[in-house]
Amino acid sequence: xxxxxxxxxxxxxxxxxxPSTIETDEQxxxxxxxxxxxxxxxxxxxxxxxxxxxxxxxxxxxxxDTRPRFQKIDKNSFFLILRGVNLNPGKAPDDMLxxxxxYTPERVVTCSVQRLRAIEGVAKQFxxxxxxxxxxxxxxxxxxxxxxxIESVIEPIELFINAQDNDSFNNEEVAEISVQHRKLLxxxxxxxxxxxxxxxxxxxxxxxxxxxxxxxxxQLDTLSRIVDTIDFxxxxxxxxxxxxxxxxxxxxxxxxxxxxxxxxxxxxxGFLTGLFGINVGGMPGVDNPNAFYWFCGVLTGIGVFALVMxxxxxxx
Numbered sequence: 563x564x565x566x567x568x569x570x571x572x573x574x575x576x577x578x579x580x581p582s583t584i585e586t587d588e589q590x591x592x593x594x595x596x597x598x599x600x601x602x603x604x605x606x607x608x609x610x611x612x613x614x615x616x617x618x619x620x621x622x623x624x625x626x627d628t629r630p631r632f633q634k635i636d637k638n639s640f641f642l643i644l645r646g647v648n649l650n651p652g653k654a655p656d657d658m659l660x661x662x663x664x665y666t667p668e669r670v671v672t673c674s675v676q677r678l679r680a681i682e683g684v685a686k687q688f689x690x691x692x693x694x695x696x697x698x699x700x701x702x703x704x705x706x707x708x709x710x711x712i713e714s715v716i717e718p719i720e721l722f723i724n725a726q727d728n729d730s731f732n733n734e735e736v737a738e739i740s741v742q743h744r745k746l747l748x749x750x751x752x753x754x755x756x757x758x759x760x761x762x763x764x765x766x767x768x769x770x771x772x773x774x775x776x777x778x779x780x781q782l783d784t785l786s787r788i789v790d791t792i793d794f795x796x797x798x799x800x801x802x803x804x805x806x807x808x809x810x811x812x813x814x815x816x817x818x819x820x821x822x823x824x825x826x827x828x829x830x831x832g833f834l835t836g837l838f839g840i841n842v843g844g845m846p847g848v849d850n851p852n853a854f855y856w857f858c859g860v861l862t863g864i865g866v867f868a869l870v871m872x873x874x875x876x877x878x
Contacts, residue, residue, distance in 0.1 A: 619641055645659065661704075680708045709784045739799060757782075
């Protein structure tokens with residue numbers, strides 16, 4: 563009998579022999595295997611119920627909106643919710659995908675809705691005759707693949723931030739800085755809870771993982787470094803945004819200052835032209851044909867005098 567349709571990847575794992583694909587449902591009744599499943603399948607839910615799992619575990623495996631967390635079931639089993647970057651075509655990497663992982667001494671069950679490159683990376687190793695030879699090392703390799711994919715997304719962000727050593731920024735650069743900032747914030751939203759989940763897993767005593775303590779600590783350290791790096795980049799972008807605000811403020815202040823100087827120069831000139839523009843008797847120079855030229859000369863002299871005084875007072 564062929565295996566269930568909800569199984570995307572199925573591998574029999576033996577400590578001594580290379581992993582082999584699961585071809586029949588009978589193999590699912592044995593031990594030491596890993597299956598990655600389509601979480602949206604109704605048949606998957608029925609299969610989980612057939613394993614005799616606690617209802618709360620099944621609900622956690624099938625829940626739509628969850629945060630990364632670790633839950634110990636008993637001294638030999640646990641449940642883990644993780645997030646991975648979305649590297650599917652046309653998707654934003656920071657629109658992170660959920661992967662749920664159930665570990666028991668008999669099997670490892672993972673599930674997701676969309677393609678997850680970390681899972682495909684592990685499956686690719688199996689197809690090449692390589693990959694983990696134990697269920698415990700399989701869990702660690704999944705964590706390793708998730709961290710590696712996250713690092714691949716962060717690397718170009720680092721290059722972008724390091725390139726922002728400018729004294730001026732155009733609209734496109736400011737918009738891109740905002741995009742990268744939002745991307746880092748979205749990554750941080752899920753990676754910090756994921757760090758807490760791995761930390762809780764590292765503190766719990768799972769008998770089968772005793773000999774893998776160093777490997778698990780390394781994955782925890784890697785994720786901790788990733789989170790610290792994201793925090794650092796967010797702080798760097800805050801500094802860049804402050805510099806952009808300062809540059810814009812300096813430009814605005816300089817323009818305002820220049821307009822104030824111009825207004826200061828033309829204020830007395832405007833007053834005089836307004837005064838001589840009134841149409842009443844008694845205005846000086848009305849009967850003098852050269853009065854207009856004298857008046858223009860006086861205005862020019864006042865303007866030059868104002869410029870000289872502004873320079874002496876170091877306003878210019």
